[in-house]
Amino acid sequence: MIYLQIASPWSDGERVLMSIDQTLNAWLRNTRRVNAIVVMIERTFLREDGNRSYTSGTVTIPKENPYVWVPDLQNQLLLRDSR
Numbered sequence: 035m036i037y038l039q040i041a042s043p044w045s046d047g048e049r050v051l052m053s054i055d056q057t058l059n060a061w062l063r064n065t066r067r068v069n070a071i072v073v074m075i076e077r078t079f080l081r082e083d084g085n086r087s088y089t090s091g092t093v094t095i096p097k098e099n100p101y102v103w104v105p106d107l108q109n110q111l112l113l114r115d116s117r
Contacts, residue, residue: 036071042078051075055095062097070096 038058044050058071076090 036068037074038071039074039076041076045075045077058095062095065097068097070094 040051040054054073058073062068062071071094073093073095074090075093076088079087079089081087
């Protein structure tokens with residue numbers, strides 16, 4: 035599994051994110067060593083008062099036919115955060 039962090043301003047453009055998605059899926063089809071890529075996206079927003087706010091999220095892109103099963107990462111994160 036590979037973790038990829040994408041920060042602002044790269045994460046602000048829909049075309050950029052779509053291009054990253056297409057590239058990662060094409061790369062996953064041609065590798066036997068990686069079963070998923072977890073993309074961590076961070077965005078910066080300028081508020082009306084002039085301060086900045088940050089938001090982040092994750093997207094898991096699994097390989098279509100992985101050699102190793104990819105667990106449901108979202109459920110694992112929810113369990114970890116609830117402790």
